[in-house]
Amino acid sequence: MASSYLRRKWVDRLARGACVGATLLAVVPLISVLLYVGKSGLEGLSLEFFTHLPVPLGETGGGMRHAIAGTMILVGLACAVGIPFGVMAGVYVSEFEGPLARAVRFSADVLSGVPSITVGIFVYTLVVLTMGRFSALAGGIALGILMLPTITRTTEELLKLVPSSLREAGLALGVPRWRVTLRVVLVTAAPGIATGVMLAVARVAGETAPLLFTALGNRFWSTDLDKPIAALSVQIYTYATSPYDEWHQQASAAALVLVAMVLILNLAARLLFARRPGGGRS
Amino acid sequence: MSEKMKAEALRCWFGKSPALKGVSMPVVAEKVTAIIGPSGCGKSTFIRCLNRMHELVPGARVEGRVLLDGADIYGNGVDPVRVRRRVGMVFQKPNPFPTMSIRDNVLAGPRLNGLSVPDAEELVERTLRRVALWDEVKDVLGRSGTSLSGGQQQRLCIARAIALEPEVVLMDEPCSALDPIATAKVEELIHELGERYTIVIVTHNMQQAARVSHYTAFFYLGELVEYTDTNSLFTKPSDSRTEDYITGRFG
Numbered sequence: 001m002a003s004s005y006l007r008r009k010w011v012d013r014l015a016r017g018a019c020v021g022a023t024l025l026a027v028v029p030l031i032s033v034l035l036y037v038g039k040s041g042l043e044g045l046s047l048e049f050f051t052h053l054p055v056p057l058g059e060t061g062g063g064m065r066h067a068i069a070g071t072m073i074l075v076g077l078a079c080a081v082g083i084p085f086g087v088m089a090g091v092y093v094s095e096f097e098g099p100l101a102r103a104v105r106f107s108a109d110v111l112s113g114v115p116s117i118t119v120g121i122f123v124y125t126l127v128v129l130t131m132g133r134f135s136a137l138a139g140g141i142a143l144g145i146l147m148l149p150t151i152t153r154t155t156e157e158l159l160k161l162v163p164s165s166l167r168e169a170g171l172a173l174g175v176p177r178w179r180v181t182l183r184v185v186l187v188t189a190a191p192g193i194a195t196g197v198m199l200a201v202a203r204v205a206g207e208t209a210p211l212l213f214t215a216l217g218n219r220f221w222s223t224d225l226d227k228p229i230a231a232l233s234v235q236i237y238t239y240a241t242s243p244y245d246e247w248h249q250q251a252s253a254a255a256l257v258l259v260a261m262v263l264i265l266n267l268a269a270r271l272l273f274a275r276r277p278g279g280g281r282s
Numbered sequence: 283m284s285e286k287m288k289a290e291a292l293r294c295w296f297g298k299s300p301a302l303k304g305v306s307m308p309v310v311a312e313k314v315t316a317i318i319g320p321s322g323c324g325k326s327t328f329i330r331c332l333n334r335m336h337e338l339v340p341g342a343r344v345e346g347r348v349l350l351d352g353a354d355i356y357g358n359g360v361d362p363v364r365v366r367r368r369v370g371m372v373f374q375k376p377n378p379f380p381t382m383s384i385r386d387n388v389l390a391g392p393r394l395n396g397l398s399v400p401d402a403e404e405l406v407e408r409t410l411r412r413v414a415l416w417d418e419v420k421d422v423l424g425r426s427g428t429s430l431s432g433g434q435q436q437r438l439c440i441a442r443a444i445a446l447e448p449e450v451v452l453m454d455e456p457c458s459a460l461d462p463i464a465t466a467k468v469e470e471l472i473h474e475l476g477e478r479y480t481i482v483i484v485t486h487n488m489q490q491a492a493r494v495s496h497y498t499a500f501f502y503l504g505e506l507v508e509y510t511d512t513n514s515l516f517t518k519p520s521d522s523r524t525e526d527y528i529t530g531r532f533g
Contacts, residue, residue: 172333173390179394180394
């Protein structure tokens with residue numbers, strides 16, 4: 001008895017130790033990336049970075065106002081494409097069983113495995129060639145398409161978690177199904193869906209490859225959806241691969257700003273959706 | 283006694299397996315009708331046919347007629363959504379909407395239906411008083427409906443159902459997830475509501491049926507074995523299967 005208890009205690013300690021070790025190992029890269037980006041980024045960061053445009057080589061200073069705005073616009077456009085279509089597709093797949101729903105689910109899975117640069121080429125063919133020029137719109141559409149599978153699948157998974165008893169409660173009140181879906185099921189799953197959307201945003205905010213031949217990048221200030229637009233990710237790519245030290249520093253600062261933007265957006269979404277009646281948790 | 287509802291040769295299936303094999307019985311207006319029987323006898327299926335909830339299960343099928351004030355709710359062109367507004371339902375497990383406050387749960391019926399509620403506060407108070415919940419929750423109306431205890435949640439769900447002023451309230455084992463004290467309160471409530479509403483309650487608990495209902499139907503293997511006033515059914519059942527069941531020989 002006593003020896004088997006001792007043995008169990010030791011096995012427990014060993015297993016727990018292994019889990020803690022694995023967790024630490026997994027957190028090390030995350031922390032070190034954050035520390036590295038924070039440390040090297042802060043050196044190049046100043047108020048000027050947010051308010052100025054890049055200066056010609058050789059001059060010091062300058063900022064990435066255009067790229068910060070560009071990333072915001074691109075992410076905004078991506079959300080405008082990805083959120084409505086993604087959520088609606090997720091609702092369809094979750095609430096309406098059938099061959100078409102299965103086909104949509106399968107397509108979403110395939111799409112989530114498609115390399116982002118392929119999506120870029122697709123949008124290049126579809127939008128850039130048709131319009132005859134690179135544009136913010138094309139970049140936003142490319143990022144939106146990249147958001148689709150994540151949003152569709154998280155919406156589906158979260159709607160499936162909503163107990164069917166709530167759907168029945170709504171229907172038993174004589175509420176039409178579309179209203180139950182919209183005002184009971186979707187609302188109940190909203191915080192989770194928001195988290196899924198944020199994950200998708202975080203993923204596309206840093207995408208570079210699909211922007212190279214859609215939004216192209218721009219050295220100048222532009223908020224025109226019809227024109228090429230700068231993005232932090234493209235700017236980081238250009239600057240970090242350049243041979244100039246000033247540009248390297250600017251790239252680090254841009255990386256920090258990008259991480260911070262995603263983080264702030266994430267926190268804001270959490271705060272916005274964490275509110276429940278009377279602070280009651282459920 | 284007037285018949286509020288009436289099932290006529292009601293048969294239904296889940297896919298290929300039959301759940302009800304031709305049930306005919308009345309539901310008397312402004313009385314409580316209890317449906318008893320062992321698990322799987324079709325009693326829940328039966329009441330889900332009374333407000334067309336049964337057909338929501340994929341593969342479910344219904345035949346026969348269910349009259350509500352003399353009109354077949356399965357008739358051509360009858361909107362099931364309209365039927366469910368007249369025939370409300372309370373479920374086995376309390377299911378208040380977790381995203382809504384207590385107040386909004388009471389108002390959920392009219393609001394989700396897009397109806398305007400002229401005097402919402404008054405409706406909330408009147409309805410919560412009717413389910414004897416007002417005194418317990420009047421200071422916390424803004425709290426989430428799921429913050430209440432199980433028994434309170436179930437009374438909130440009853441309030442949500444009757445706020446729409448349905449003509450019939452169906453209850454599917456409303457006390458089976460509650461402790462004895464909460465059960466006693468809900469039973470008392472059902473008994474009181476039976477004065478003004480037509481209630482059909484499914485229960486596993488024979489004492490409960492005896493306590494709250496005026497009429498009782500005994501279902502067995504998808505068939506209605508016996509339907510009569512509650513007192514007669516429990517004191518002198520006419521079918522031997524009913525007698526075996528109520529004396530605890532099976533089920």
